Amino acid sequence: MEKGVIIKGIGGFYYVRTSVSEIVESKARGKFRKDNITPMVGDYVEISTDKEGKGIIETILPRKNQLVRPPVANIDQVIIVFALSNPNPNLQLLDRFLIMAEQQGLSIVICINKVDLEMEDIKEKIKNIYENIEYPVIFTSVKDEKGIEDLKHYLNDHITVFAGPSGVGKSSLLNKINQDYQLETGKVSKKIGRGRHTTRHVELFHYGENGYVVDTPGFSSLGVENIEPIDLMNYFPEFRPYLGQCKFNSCLHMQEPKCAIKEAIGLNKISSHRYESYQYLLEEIKNIPKY
The missing domain is CATH 3.40.50.300 (P-loop containing nucleotide triphosphate hydrolases)
Structure with missing residues:
Protein backbone atom coordinates (compact mmCIF):
# COMPACT_ATOMS: atom_id res chain seq x y z
CA MET A 1 0.00 0.00 0.00
CA GLU A 2 1.04 3.57 -0.63
CA LYS A 3 0.66 6.53 1.70
CA GLY A 4 -0.62 9.88 0.51
CA VAL A 5 -2.78 12.88 1.31
CA ILE A 6 -6.26 13.64 -0.03
CA ILE A 7 -5.99 16.91 -1.95
CA LYS A 8 -9.55 17.04 -3.36
CA GLY A 9 -12.85 15.22 -3.07
CA ILE A 10 -15.64 15.52 -5.64
CA GLY A 11 -18.69 13.32 -6.15
CA GLY A 12 -17.42 10.40 -4.09
CA PHE A 13 -13.99 10.40 -5.74
CA TYR A 14 -10.90 11.35 -3.75
CA TYR A 15 -7.69 12.52 -5.35
CA VAL A 16 -4.70 11.30 -3.36
CA ARG A 17 -1.24 12.77 -3.88
CA THR A 18 1.26 9.98 -3.25
CA SER A 19 4.28 11.96 -4.46
CA VAL A 20 5.04 15.38 -5.91
CA SER A 21 4.25 14.10 -9.40
CA GLU A 22 1.56 11.46 -8.86
CA ILE A 23 -2.13 11.91 -8.01
CA VAL A 24 -4.33 8.81 -7.80
CA GLU A 25 -8.10 8.97 -8.30
CA SER A 26 -9.52 6.83 -5.49
CA LYS A 27 -12.72 5.55 -3.92
CA ALA A 28 -13.21 4.87 -0.22
CA ARG A 29 -13.92 1.40 1.13
CA GLY A 30 -17.54 0.79 2.13
CA LYS A 31 -16.45 0.17 5.72
CA PHE A 32 -16.01 3.91 6.24
CA ARG A 33 -19.65 4.55 5.36
CA LYS A 34 -20.73 1.79 7.78
CA ASP A 35 -18.66 3.41 10.53
CA ASN A 36 -20.05 6.86 9.64
CA ILE A 37 -16.59 8.13 8.67
CA THR A 38 -16.21 10.46 5.69
CA PRO A 39 -12.74 10.99 4.22
CA MET A 40 -11.72 14.65 4.27
CA VAL A 41 -9.38 16.82 2.28
CA GLY A 42 -6.14 16.85 4.24
CA ASP A 43 -6.50 13.27 5.48
CA TYR A 44 -3.36 11.16 5.37
CA VAL A 45 -4.39 7.79 3.96
CA GLU A 46 -3.12 4.42 2.84
CA ILE A 47 -4.35 3.24 -0.55
CA SER A 48 -4.15 0.15 -2.68
CA THR A 49 -4.59 0.20 -6.47
CA ASP A 50 -6.60 -2.06 -8.77
CA LYS A 51 -5.54 -3.42 -12.15
CA GLU A 52 -6.57 -0.19 -13.85
CA GLY A 53 -4.48 1.93 -11.53
CA LYS A 54 -7.47 3.30 -9.64
CA GLY A 55 -7.00 3.81 -5.92
CA ILE A 56 -8.89 2.35 -2.99
CA ILE A 57 -8.63 4.10 0.35
CA GLU A 58 -7.92 1.35 2.88
CA THR A 59 -6.93 3.35 5.96
CA ILE A 60 -7.45 6.90 7.19
CA LEU A 61 -4.62 7.74 9.55
CA PRO A 62 -5.44 9.54 12.84
CA ARG A 63 -6.31 13.21 12.36
CA LYS A 64 -4.42 15.93 14.21
CA ASN A 65 -7.51 18.12 13.91
CA GLN A 66 -10.45 18.77 11.65
CA THR A 216 -11.79 27.76 0.91
CA PRO A 217 -15.25 29.14 0.19
CA GLY A 218 -15.83 32.45 1.97
CA PHE A 219 -18.07 32.80 4.98
CA SER A 220 -20.33 35.60 6.14
CA SER A 221 -20.68 34.24 9.68
CA LEU A 222 -19.24 31.66 12.04
CA GLY A 223 -21.29 29.96 14.72
CA VAL A 224 -20.22 29.66 18.36
CA GLU A 225 -22.72 26.96 19.32
CA ASN A 226 -20.03 24.56 20.53
CA ILE A 227 -18.40 26.97 23.00
CA GLU A 228 -19.40 27.07 26.66
CA PRO A 229 -19.60 30.54 28.27
CA ILE A 230 -16.84 29.71 30.77
CA ASP A 231 -14.50 28.60 27.95
CA LEU A 232 -14.75 31.65 25.67
CA MET A 233 -12.15 33.64 27.64
CA ASN A 234 -9.53 30.96 26.92
CA TYR A 235 -9.62 31.82 23.20
CA PHE A 236 -8.55 35.43 23.81
CA PRO A 237 -4.75 35.18 24.25
CA GLU A 238 -4.48 38.63 25.83
CA PHE A 239 -6.82 37.52 28.64
CA ARG A 240 -4.63 34.59 29.69
CA PRO A 241 -2.11 36.43 31.90
CA TYR A 242 -5.02 37.68 34.05
CA LEU A 243 -7.14 34.52 34.31
CA GLY A 244 -7.35 33.23 37.86
CA GLN A 245 -6.66 36.68 39.32
CA CYS A 246 -10.29 37.79 39.66
CA LYS A 247 -12.06 37.83 43.05
CA PHE A 248 -14.45 35.08 41.94
CA ASN A 249 -13.24 31.85 40.31
CA SER A 250 -16.42 31.77 38.20
CA CYS A 251 -15.89 35.32 36.91
CA LEU A 252 -17.08 35.82 33.33
CA HIS A 253 -15.60 39.35 33.27
CA MET A 254 -18.89 41.15 32.76
CA GLN A 255 -20.56 42.74 35.80
CA GLU A 256 -18.54 41.00 38.53
CA PRO A 257 -16.57 43.17 41.00
CA LYS A 258 -12.76 43.10 41.28
CA CYS A 259 -12.31 41.58 37.81
CA ALA A 260 -8.68 41.40 36.66
CA ILE A 261 -9.68 41.53 32.98
CA LYS A 262 -11.64 44.77 33.38
CA GLU A 263 -8.81 46.26 35.42
CA ALA A 264 -6.39 45.41 32.58
CA ILE A 265 -8.70 47.13 30.10
CA GLY A 266 -8.71 50.24 32.29
CA LEU A 267 -4.91 50.21 32.15
CA ASN A 268 -4.97 49.83 28.32
CA LYS A 269 -3.34 46.42 28.57
CA ILE A 270 -6.29 44.82 26.75
CA SER A 271 -7.94 46.40 23.71
CA SER A 272 -11.43 47.75 24.38
CA HIS A 273 -12.42 46.58 20.89
CA ARG A 274 -11.46 43.01 21.74
CA TYR A 275 -13.31 43.18 25.04
CA GLU A 276 -16.43 44.40 23.20
CA SER A 277 -16.12 41.40 20.87
CA TYR A 278 -15.84 39.15 23.93
CA GLN A 279 -18.94 40.69 25.49
CA TYR A 280 -20.96 40.37 22.30
CA LEU A 281 -19.94 36.74 21.74
CA LEU A 282 -20.53 35.79 25.36
CA GLU A 283 -24.09 37.14 25.23
CA GLU A 284 -24.66 35.28 21.98
CA ILE A 285 -23.42 32.02 23.52
CA LYS A 286 -25.53 32.48 26.66
CA ASN A 287 -28.65 33.00 24.53
CA ILE A 288 -28.22 29.84 22.46
CA PRO A 289 -31.03 27.42 23.43
CA LYS A 290 -29.80 24.30 25.22
CA TYR A 291 -31.75 21.18 24.31
Missing part, protein backbone atom coordinates in the same frame (compact mmCIF):
# COMPACT_ATOMS: atom_id res chain seq x y z
CA LEU A 67 -12.38 21.88 10.73
CA VAL A 68 -16.09 21.83 9.97
CA ARG A 69 -16.18 25.02 7.93
CA PRO A 70 -14.13 24.54 5.82
CA PRO A 71 -14.22 20.72 5.93
CA VAL A 72 -10.50 19.96 6.01
CA ALA A 73 -8.22 17.91 8.28
CA ASN A 74 -4.68 18.11 9.63
CA ILE A 75 -4.25 21.86 9.19
CA ASP A 76 -1.47 23.37 11.30
CA GLN A 77 -1.74 27.01 10.26
CA VAL A 78 -4.43 29.47 9.21
CA ILE A 79 -3.94 32.71 7.32
CA ILE A 80 -7.03 34.80 7.98
CA VAL A 81 -7.58 37.19 5.08
CA PHE A 82 -9.62 40.38 5.34
CA ALA A 83 -9.67 43.36 2.98
CA LEU A 84 -8.81 46.91 3.93
CA SER A 85 -11.81 48.07 1.90
CA ASN A 86 -14.39 46.75 -0.57
CA PRO A 87 -15.60 44.98 1.56
CA ASN A 88 -14.76 47.00 4.65
CA PRO A 89 -13.10 45.00 7.45
CA ASN A 90 -15.52 43.62 10.03
CA LEU A 91 -13.25 43.22 13.05
CA GLN A 92 -15.87 41.36 15.06
CA LEU A 93 -16.04 38.77 12.29
CA LEU A 94 -12.23 38.66 12.28
CA ASP A 95 -12.36 37.89 16.00
CA ARG A 96 -14.72 34.99 15.28
CA PHE A 97 -12.20 33.54 12.84
CA LEU A 98 -9.48 33.94 15.47
CA ILE A 99 -11.57 32.06 18.02
CA MET A 100 -12.11 29.22 15.52
CA ALA A 101 -8.36 28.98 14.98
CA GLU A 102 -7.56 29.19 18.70
CA GLN A 103 -10.01 26.35 19.39
CA GLN A 104 -8.11 24.14 16.96
CA GLY A 105 -4.69 25.11 18.29
CA LEU A 106 -3.58 26.50 14.93
CA SER A 107 -0.76 28.93 14.26
CA ILE A 108 -2.34 32.19 13.13
CA VAL A 109 -1.32 34.88 10.65
CA ILE A 110 -3.59 37.85 9.84
CA CYS A 111 -3.41 39.08 6.26
CA ILE A 112 -5.01 42.42 5.39
CA ASN A 113 -5.36 42.56 1.61
CA LYS A 114 -6.11 45.34 -0.89
CA VAL A 115 -3.76 47.85 0.75
CA ASP A 116 -3.45 49.62 -2.61
CA LEU A 117 -6.58 51.37 -1.31
CA GLU A 118 -4.65 53.68 1.00
CA MET A 119 -6.35 53.92 4.38
CA GLU A 120 -3.52 54.43 6.85
CA ASP A 121 -5.77 55.07 9.84
CA ILE A 122 -7.51 51.69 9.50
CA LYS A 123 -4.17 49.95 8.89
CA GLU A 124 -2.73 51.40 12.08
CA LYS A 125 -5.84 50.49 14.08
CA ILE A 126 -5.71 46.86 12.97
CA LYS A 127 -1.96 46.64 13.46
CA ASN A 128 -2.15 48.08 16.97
CA ILE A 129 -4.97 45.79 18.08
CA TYR A 130 -3.64 42.48 16.78
CA GLU A 131 0.13 42.82 16.87
CA ASN A 132 -0.22 43.67 20.56
CA ILE A 133 -1.69 40.17 20.96
CA GLU A 134 1.38 38.89 19.09
CA TYR A 135 -0.54 37.79 15.99
CA PRO A 136 1.62 38.45 12.90
CA VAL A 137 -0.12 41.00 10.64
CA ILE A 138 0.79 41.21 6.94
CA PHE A 139 -0.49 43.90 4.60
CA THR A 140 -0.76 42.77 0.98
CA SER A 141 -1.79 44.02 -2.42
CA VAL A 142 -2.15 41.78 -5.46
CA LYS A 143 -2.31 44.85 -7.70
CA ASP A 144 0.95 46.36 -6.40
CA GLU A 145 2.51 43.04 -5.29
CA LYS A 146 3.02 44.38 -1.80
CA GLY A 147 3.63 41.87 0.98
CA ILE A 148 3.56 38.79 -1.27
CA GLU A 149 7.08 37.71 -0.33
CA ASP A 150 6.23 38.24 3.34
CA LEU A 151 3.24 35.96 2.88
CA LYS A 152 5.31 33.26 1.17
CA HIS A 153 7.65 33.25 4.16
CA TYR A 154 4.93 31.65 6.30
CA LEU A 155 3.97 28.88 3.86
CA ASN A 156 6.97 26.55 3.76
CA ASP A 157 6.57 23.21 5.57
CA HIS A 158 2.99 23.96 6.67
CA ILE A 159 -0.49 22.89 5.65
CA THR A 160 -2.07 26.32 5.61
CA VAL A 161 -5.73 27.15 5.19
CA PHE A 162 -6.62 30.55 3.75
CA ALA A 163 -9.86 31.62 5.42
CA GLY A 164 -11.94 34.77 5.40
CA PRO A 165 -15.11 36.33 3.99
CA SER A 166 -15.95 36.27 0.30
CA GLY A 167 -14.50 39.02 -1.86
CA VAL A 168 -11.38 39.75 0.20
CA GLY A 169 -9.03 38.30 -2.43
CA LYS A 170 -7.99 34.88 -1.07
CA SER A 171 -7.92 33.23 -4.50
CA SER A 172 -6.16 36.21 -6.06
CA LEU A 173 -3.46 36.04 -3.39
CA LEU A 174 -2.95 32.33 -4.02
CA ASN A 175 -2.69 32.93 -7.76
CA LYS A 176 -0.03 35.55 -7.08
CA ILE A 177 1.85 33.14 -4.81
CA ASN A 178 1.86 30.49 -7.54
CA GLN A 179 0.50 31.26 -11.02
CA ASP A 180 0.03 27.54 -11.70
CA TYR A 181 -2.92 27.42 -9.28
CA GLN A 182 -5.12 29.38 -11.72
CA LEU A 183 -7.97 29.75 -9.22
CA GLU A 184 -11.18 31.45 -10.29
CA THR A 185 -11.61 34.92 -8.81
CA GLY A 186 -14.64 37.15 -8.46
CA LYS A 187 -15.49 40.77 -7.79
CA VAL A 188 -17.38 42.25 -4.89
CA SER A 189 -21.01 42.96 -5.66
CA LYS A 190 -21.78 46.69 -5.46
CA LYS A 191 -25.39 45.87 -4.58
CA ILE A 192 -24.80 43.61 -1.56
CA GLY A 193 -21.30 44.75 -0.58
CA ARG A 194 -19.70 41.33 -0.44
CA GLY A 195 -18.03 38.90 -2.77
CA ARG A 196 -19.43 36.05 -4.79
CA HIS A 197 -18.36 32.55 -3.79
CA THR A 198 -15.89 31.62 -6.53
CA THR A 199 -14.34 28.72 -4.61
CA ARG A 200 -16.72 25.78 -5.01
CA HIS A 201 -14.89 23.11 -3.03
CA VAL A 202 -11.94 22.66 -0.71
CA GLU A 203 -8.65 21.67 -2.34
CA LEU A 204 -5.03 21.34 -1.24
CA PHE A 205 -2.43 22.91 -3.52
CA HIS A 206 1.18 21.83 -3.27
CA TYR A 207 3.58 24.60 -2.24
CA GLY A 208 7.36 24.34 -2.14
CA GLU A 209 8.82 21.01 -1.08
CA ASN A 210 6.63 20.03 1.87
CA GLY A 211 3.89 22.64 2.07
CA TYR A 212 0.25 22.80 1.05
CA VAL A 213 -2.17 25.70 0.88
CA VAL A 214 -5.94 25.48 1.01
CA ASP A 215 -8.35 27.84 -0.70
Whole structure:
Protein backbone atom coordinates (compact mmCIF):
# COMPACT_ATOMS: atom_id res chain seq x y z
CA MET A 1 0.00 0.00 0.00
CA GLU A 2 1.04 3.57 -0.63
CA LYS A 3 0.66 6.53 1.70
CA GLY A 4 -0.62 9.88 0.51
CA VAL A 5 -2.78 12.88 1.31
CA ILE A 6 -6.26 13.64 -0.03
CA ILE A 7 -5.99 16.91 -1.95
CA LYS A 8 -9.55 17.04 -3.36
CA GLY A 9 -12.85 15.22 -3.07
CA ILE A 10 -15.64 15.52 -5.64
CA GLY A 11 -18.69 13.32 -6.15
CA GLY A 12 -17.42 10.40 -4.09
CA PHE A 13 -13.99 10.40 -5.74
CA TYR A 14 -10.90 11.35 -3.75
CA TYR A 15 -7.69 12.52 -5.35
CA VAL A 16 -4.70 11.30 -3.36
CA ARG A 17 -1.24 12.77 -3.88
CA THR A 18 1.26 9.98 -3.25
CA SER A 19 4.28 11.96 -4.46
CA VAL A 20 5.04 15.38 -5.91
CA SER A 21 4.25 14.10 -9.40
CA GLU A 22 1.56 11.46 -8.86
CA ILE A 23 -2.13 11.91 -8.01
CA VAL A 24 -4.33 8.81 -7.80
CA GLU A 25 -8.10 8.97 -8.30
CA SER A 26 -9.52 6.83 -5.49
CA LYS A 27 -12.72 5.55 -3.92
CA ALA A 28 -13.21 4.87 -0.22
CA ARG A 29 -13.92 1.40 1.13
CA GLY A 30 -17.54 0.79 2.13
CA LYS A 31 -16.45 0.17 5.72
CA PHE A 32 -16.01 3.91 6.24
CA ARG A 33 -19.65 4.55 5.36
CA LYS A 34 -20.73 1.79 7.78
CA ASP A 35 -18.66 3.41 10.53
CA ASN A 36 -20.05 6.86 9.64
CA ILE A 37 -16.59 8.13 8.67
CA THR A 38 -16.21 10.46 5.69
CA PRO A 39 -12.74 10.99 4.22
CA MET A 40 -11.72 14.65 4.27
CA VAL A 41 -9.38 16.82 2.28
CA GLY A 42 -6.14 16.85 4.24
CA ASP A 43 -6.50 13.27 5.48
CA TYR A 44 -3.36 11.16 5.37
CA VAL A 45 -4.39 7.79 3.96
CA GLU A 46 -3.12 4.42 2.84
CA ILE A 47 -4.35 3.24 -0.55
CA SER A 48 -4.15 0.15 -2.68
CA THR A 49 -4.59 0.20 -6.47
CA ASP A 50 -6.60 -2.06 -8.77
CA LYS A 51 -5.54 -3.42 -12.15
CA GLU A 52 -6.57 -0.19 -13.85
CA GLY A 53 -4.48 1.93 -11.53
CA LYS A 54 -7.47 3.30 -9.64
CA GLY A 55 -7.00 3.81 -5.92
CA ILE A 56 -8.89 2.35 -2.99
CA ILE A 57 -8.63 4.10 0.35
CA GLU A 58 -7.92 1.35 2.88
CA THR A 59 -6.93 3.35 5.96
CA ILE A 60 -7.45 6.90 7.19
CA LEU A 61 -4.62 7.74 9.55
CA PRO A 62 -5.44 9.54 12.84
CA ARG A 63 -6.31 13.21 12.36
CA LYS A 64 -4.42 15.93 14.21
CA ASN A 65 -7.51 18.12 13.91
CA GLN A 66 -10.45 18.77 11.65
CA LEU A 67 -12.38 21.88 10.73
CA VAL A 68 -16.09 21.83 9.97
CA ARG A 69 -16.18 25.02 7.93
CA PRO A 70 -14.13 24.54 5.82
CA PRO A 71 -14.22 20.72 5.93
CA VAL A 72 -10.50 19.96 6.01
CA ALA A 73 -8.22 17.91 8.28
CA ASN A 74 -4.68 18.11 9.63
CA ILE A 75 -4.25 21.86 9.19
CA ASP A 76 -1.47 23.37 11.30
CA GLN A 77 -1.74 27.01 10.26
CA VAL A 78 -4.43 29.47 9.21
CA ILE A 79 -3.94 32.71 7.32
CA ILE A 80 -7.03 34.80 7.98
CA VAL A 81 -7.58 37.19 5.08
CA PHE A 82 -9.62 40.38 5.34
CA ALA A 83 -9.67 43.36 2.98
CA LEU A 84 -8.81 46.91 3.93
CA SER A 85 -11.81 48.07 1.90
CA ASN A 86 -14.39 46.75 -0.57
CA PRO A 87 -15.60 44.98 1.56
CA ASN A 88 -14.76 47.00 4.65
CA PRO A 89 -13.10 45.00 7.45
CA ASN A 90 -15.52 43.62 10.03
CA LEU A 91 -13.25 43.22 13.05
CA GLN A 92 -15.87 41.36 15.06
CA LEU A 93 -16.04 38.77 12.29
CA LEU A 94 -12.23 38.66 12.28
CA ASP A 95 -12.36 37.89 16.00
CA ARG A 96 -14.72 34.99 15.28
CA PHE A 97 -12.20 33.54 12.84
CA LEU A 98 -9.48 33.94 15.47
CA ILE A 99 -11.57 32.06 18.02
CA MET A 100 -12.11 29.22 15.52
CA ALA A 101 -8.36 28.98 14.98
CA GLU A 102 -7.56 29.19 18.70
CA GLN A 103 -10.01 26.35 19.39
CA GLN A 104 -8.11 24.14 16.96
CA GLY A 105 -4.69 25.11 18.29
CA LEU A 106 -3.58 26.50 14.93
CA SER A 107 -0.76 28.93 14.26
CA ILE A 108 -2.34 32.19 13.13
CA VAL A 109 -1.32 34.88 10.65
CA ILE A 110 -3.59 37.85 9.84
CA CYS A 111 -3.41 39.08 6.26
CA ILE A 112 -5.01 42.42 5.39
CA ASN A 113 -5.36 42.56 1.61
CA LYS A 114 -6.11 45.34 -0.89
CA VAL A 115 -3.76 47.85 0.75
CA ASP A 116 -3.45 49.62 -2.61
CA LEU A 117 -6.58 51.37 -1.31
CA GLU A 118 -4.65 53.68 1.00
CA MET A 119 -6.35 53.92 4.38
CA GLU A 120 -3.52 54.43 6.85
CA ASP A 121 -5.77 55.07 9.84
CA ILE A 122 -7.51 51.69 9.50
CA LYS A 123 -4.17 49.95 8.89
CA GLU A 124 -2.73 51.40 12.08
CA LYS A 125 -5.84 50.49 14.08
CA ILE A 126 -5.71 46.86 12.97
CA LYS A 127 -1.96 46.64 13.46
CA ASN A 128 -2.15 48.08 16.97
CA ILE A 129 -4.97 45.79 18.08
CA TYR A 130 -3.64 42.48 16.78
CA GLU A 131 0.13 42.82 16.87
CA ASN A 132 -0.22 43.67 20.56
CA ILE A 133 -1.69 40.17 20.96
CA GLU A 134 1.38 38.89 19.09
CA TYR A 135 -0.54 37.79 15.99
CA PRO A 136 1.62 38.45 12.90
CA VAL A 137 -0.12 41.00 10.64
CA ILE A 138 0.79 41.21 6.94
CA PHE A 139 -0.49 43.90 4.60
CA THR A 140 -0.76 42.77 0.98
CA SER A 141 -1.79 44.02 -2.42
CA VAL A 142 -2.15 41.78 -5.46
CA LYS A 143 -2.31 44.85 -7.70
CA ASP A 144 0.95 46.36 -6.40
CA GLU A 145 2.51 43.04 -5.29
CA LYS A 146 3.02 44.38 -1.80
CA GLY A 147 3.63 41.87 0.98
CA ILE A 148 3.56 38.79 -1.27
CA GLU A 149 7.08 37.71 -0.33
CA ASP A 150 6.23 38.24 3.34
CA LEU A 151 3.24 35.96 2.88
CA LYS A 152 5.31 33.26 1.17
CA HIS A 153 7.65 33.25 4.16
CA TYR A 154 4.93 31.65 6.30
CA LEU A 155 3.97 28.88 3.86
CA ASN A 156 6.97 26.55 3.76
CA ASP A 157 6.57 23.21 5.57
CA HIS A 158 2.99 23.96 6.67
CA ILE A 159 -0.49 22.89 5.65
CA THR A 160 -2.07 26.32 5.61
CA VAL A 161 -5.73 27.15 5.19
CA PHE A 162 -6.62 30.55 3.75
CA ALA A 163 -9.86 31.62 5.42
CA GLY A 164 -11.94 34.77 5.40
CA PRO A 165 -15.11 36.33 3.99
CA SER A 166 -15.95 36.27 0.30
CA GLY A 167 -14.50 39.02 -1.86
CA VAL A 168 -11.38 39.75 0.20
CA GLY A 169 -9.03 38.30 -2.43
CA LYS A 170 -7.99 34.88 -1.07
CA SER A 171 -7.92 33.23 -4.50
CA SER A 172 -6.16 36.21 -6.06
CA LEU A 173 -3.46 36.04 -3.39
CA LEU A 174 -2.95 32.33 -4.02
CA ASN A 175 -2.69 32.93 -7.76
CA LYS A 176 -0.03 35.55 -7.08
CA ILE A 177 1.85 33.14 -4.81
CA ASN A 178 1.86 30.49 -7.54
CA GLN A 179 0.50 31.26 -11.02
CA ASP A 180 0.03 27.54 -11.70
CA TYR A 181 -2.92 27.42 -9.28
CA GLN A 182 -5.12 29.38 -11.72
CA LEU A 183 -7.97 29.75 -9.22
CA GLU A 184 -11.18 31.45 -10.29
CA THR A 185 -11.61 34.92 -8.81
CA GLY A 186 -14.64 37.15 -8.46
CA LYS A 187 -15.49 40.77 -7.79
CA VAL A 188 -17.38 42.25 -4.89
CA SER A 189 -21.01 42.96 -5.66
CA LYS A 190 -21.78 46.69 -5.46
CA LYS A 191 -25.39 45.87 -4.58
CA ILE A 192 -24.80 43.61 -1.56
CA GLY A 193 -21.30 44.75 -0.58
CA ARG A 194 -19.70 41.33 -0.44
CA GLY A 195 -18.03 38.90 -2.77
CA ARG A 196 -19.43 36.05 -4.79
CA HIS A 197 -18.36 32.55 -3.79
CA THR A 198 -15.89 31.62 -6.53
CA THR A 199 -14.34 28.72 -4.61
CA ARG A 200 -16.72 25.78 -5.01
CA HIS A 201 -14.89 23.11 -3.03
CA VAL A 202 -11.94 22.66 -0.71
CA GLU A 203 -8.65 21.67 -2.34
CA LEU A 204 -5.03 21.34 -1.24
CA PHE A 205 -2.43 22.91 -3.52
CA HIS A 206 1.18 21.83 -3.27
CA TYR A 207 3.58 24.60 -2.24
CA GLY A 208 7.36 24.34 -2.14
CA GLU A 209 8.82 21.01 -1.08
CA ASN A 210 6.63 20.03 1.87
CA GLY A 211 3.89 22.64 2.07
CA TYR A 212 0.25 22.80 1.05
CA VAL A 213 -2.17 25.70 0.88
CA VAL A 214 -5.94 25.48 1.01
CA ASP A 215 -8.35 27.84 -0.70
CA THR A 216 -11.79 27.76 0.91
CA PRO A 217 -15.25 29.14 0.19
CA GLY A 218 -15.83 32.45 1.97
CA PHE A 219 -18.07 32.80 4.98
CA SER A 220 -20.33 35.60 6.14
CA SER A 221 -20.68 34.24 9.68
CA LEU A 222 -19.24 31.66 12.04
CA GLY A 223 -21.29 29.96 14.72
CA VAL A 224 -20.22 29.66 18.36
CA GLU A 225 -22.72 26.96 19.32
CA ASN A 226 -20.03 24.56 20.53
CA ILE A 227 -18.40 26.97 23.00
CA GLU A 228 -19.40 27.07 26.66
CA PRO A 229 -19.60 30.54 28.27
CA ILE A 230 -16.84 29.71 30.77
CA ASP A 231 -14.50 28.60 27.95
CA LEU A 232 -14.75 31.65 25.67
CA MET A 233 -12.15 33.64 27.64
CA ASN A 234 -9.53 30.96 26.92
CA TYR A 235 -9.62 31.82 23.20
CA PHE A 236 -8.55 35.43 23.81
CA PRO A 237 -4.75 35.18 24.25
CA GLU A 238 -4.48 38.63 25.83
CA PHE A 239 -6.82 37.52 28.64
CA ARG A 240 -4.63 34.59 29.69
CA PRO A 241 -2.11 36.43 31.90
CA TYR A 242 -5.02 37.68 34.05
CA LEU A 243 -7.14 34.52 34.31
CA GLY A 244 -7.35 33.23 37.86
CA GLN A 245 -6.66 36.68 39.32
CA CYS A 246 -10.29 37.79 39.66
CA LYS A 247 -12.06 37.83 43.05
CA PHE A 248 -14.45 35.08 41.94
CA ASN A 249 -13.24 31.85 40.31
CA SER A 250 -16.42 31.77 38.20
CA CYS A 251 -15.89 35.32 36.91
CA LEU A 252 -17.08 35.82 33.33
CA HIS A 253 -15.60 39.35 33.27
CA MET A 254 -18.89 41.15 32.76
CA GLN A 255 -20.56 42.74 35.80
CA GLU A 256 -18.54 41.00 38.53
CA PRO A 257 -16.57 43.17 41.00
CA LYS A 258 -12.76 43.10 41.28
CA CYS A 259 -12.31 41.58 37.81
CA ALA A 260 -8.68 41.40 36.66
CA ILE A 261 -9.68 41.53 32.98
CA LYS A 262 -11.64 44.77 33.38
CA GLU A 263 -8.81 46.26 35.42
CA ALA A 264 -6.39 45.41 32.58
CA ILE A 265 -8.70 47.13 30.10
CA GLY A 266 -8.71 50.24 32.29
CA LEU A 267 -4.91 50.21 32.15
CA ASN A 268 -4.97 49.83 28.32
CA LYS A 269 -3.34 46.42 28.57
CA ILE A 270 -6.29 44.82 26.75
CA SER A 271 -7.94 46.40 23.71
CA SER A 272 -11.43 47.75 24.38
CA HIS A 273 -12.42 46.58 20.89
CA ARG A 274 -11.46 43.01 21.74
CA TYR A 275 -13.31 43.18 25.04
CA GLU A 276 -16.43 44.40 23.20
CA SER A 277 -16.12 41.40 20.87
CA TYR A 278 -15.84 39.15 23.93
CA GLN A 279 -18.94 40.69 25.49
CA TYR A 280 -20.96 40.37 22.30
CA LEU A 281 -19.94 36.74 21.74
CA LEU A 282 -20.53 35.79 25.36
CA GLU A 283 -24.09 37.14 25.23
CA GLU A 284 -24.66 35.28 21.98
CA ILE A 285 -23.42 32.02 23.52
CA LYS A 286 -25.53 32.48 26.66
CA ASN A 287 -28.65 33.00 24.53
CA ILE A 288 -28.22 29.84 22.46
CA PRO A 289 -31.03 27.42 23.43
CA LYS A 290 -29.80 24.30 25.22
CA TYR A 291 -31.75 21.18 24.31
